[in-house]
Amino acid sequence: MVRVIAVAAVALCVAALTATPASAHEGDPDYESLVTNSGPKGLEVRVLSGDDRLEVRNQTGEIVVIEGYDGEPYARLFPDGRVQVNERSPATYLNEDPRGDVDVPAIADAEAQPRWRTVEGNGRFEFHDHRIHWMNDADPPKVREDPSARQKVYDWTVPVTVAGTPAAIDGTLWWRGTGGGTPTAAFVLLGIVIVGGIALIVVVRRRRARPTTKAEAW
Template structure:
C-alpha cells in the first residue's frame, strides 16, 4: 500500500509535468520543424563575389540557410528553376507567390503540394513576410533529403565523407552572387558511455534518499542532492541558451527574445531547478518535494527532450557537440537522481509519521 503523502506527491508531480508539457509543446519548438539532431553537417564556405553587409550561415543544425543583407540594396535569392524566390533588402523580406520554392521550402521534407499559381515562368508576385534584413529557409540544395544514406556512406559509415559542394545563386541588380557551401556526412557518436555516465549519476544522487533524514549524514545527503540539482539547473539553462543561439538569434537582445518566446518553459525549468537546489541546501520545509518536482522537470525537458544529442553528430545547439552531450548527461543524471532521492525521502517520512496501531 502506497502511503497517502507519497501518493499525493506523485499526483502533484504528474499533474505539474502534464501541464508544463502541454504549455511547452507549441512554445519550445526549435524553429518550425528543426531536426532533433542529424549526421549531415551543412556549412557555408563563402559568399562570392564578396559584398560588405551580405552574410550567410547555416542555423538549426544545418536545417536552414540564413541570409542577412545590410548592403542597402535588394538581393534576390533564385529558386530551383532560376526564378526569383526571395527578395531581401531595406524594405524587408518578400517571397514570390509564383515560385515553387516558396512552397517546397516551407517544410524540411519539402512535401508541400504546389498550388496552381506556382509557375516559375510567371512574373514575380511579391508578398512581404518580414520587415527585417534576414531570411531563413529550408533550401533543398544544402540538404540530404533521401531516406537512404549516400552510397559512399553505406559502404563506409564509420568515416567522414564529403557528400557534395553546393551553390545557392543570388542576384544583385544585374550581377550574379553565389552562396557556396559543403554537405558532409559525420559518423554518429557512441551513446553508450553517455548513458552509463547518466545512470551512475542517477544512482549516486538517488542514494541520498536512502540516508535517514533525521541524522547529520541525512542533512549532508539532502544538501548534496540539492547542490547537484542546482548543477542540473545550470546545465538546463546552458542548453536553452545554446538552442536559442542555434535558431539564428544574434546579440544579447535577440537571444533574450528567443528565450522568452521560443524557449520560455525550458528556461523556467532550469531556473526552477536552481531555486529547488537552493531550497534543499537551506533545508527548507518541503525540500524533498521540491527536489522531486524540479528533478522531474529537468529530466523531461532538458534530458529526454534532448536525447538525440547523445546519438547524433550534429545536435541543434550552438557550441561543440561534445559540450552539448555533457550538458544533456548532467541534466539526465541530476534530474532523475533528484526525483529518486526526493521520492525516497518522502516515502521514508510517510513511514515515520504513520500512526502505530494501539492493541485492543
C-alpha cells in the same frame, strides 16, 4: 515498490541517451551544413540548426535576389529591410516544409512574371533550402559503408543576384559521423543509475528485516 522505482530510473536514463529531439525547426542531427562562401561583401549567411535552413541578411546596400530551383526569382531583400517572396515561384511553397512535402498550387510557375509579397521588414530572411540538406530517406552509399567517420556528402550552391549581377552562396553538407557508438560518459552515467538503484534496494530490505524493539514499538 523500490524495485519498480529503480527500474524506472534506469529506463528513463536509457530513454534520455537514445532519444532525439523533435522540433518544427530542427535539422537532422546526423548532418551538418556549413557555409563556405557567403557571396558578395555585405551579404551575411548562416545555416540554422545544423542543416535545417538558411538565414540571409542583406547589408550590401543593393537589392539581393535569391533564385529558386528552376532559376526563377524566389525571394528578394531590399536595402531598407523589406523582404519579399515571389508567389509564382514553386520554391515559395516547397520551402515551407523541411522535406518539401507540400502540394504546389497551380499558381506556381517558374516561367511566369513574379508576383511579390512582403513577408519581413527587418532585412532578415530564413528558409528551408533543399539544396543544403540530404533529402533522401536512405543515407548516401558512402555513409552507409562507414557511418562512424565524418565525411563530406556534397558541395552545394544557392544562386543569387546582387543589383542584377550573378553571384552565389556556397557551402558543404557533411555527415557528422557516429564516432563508433554511444559516448563513454553515457555508459558511466547509466552505470551510476544502476548501481544507485541496487544500493537503494539493499538498504530498504535491510531496514525491513531488522527486528522491532520495545522502544521502537512505543
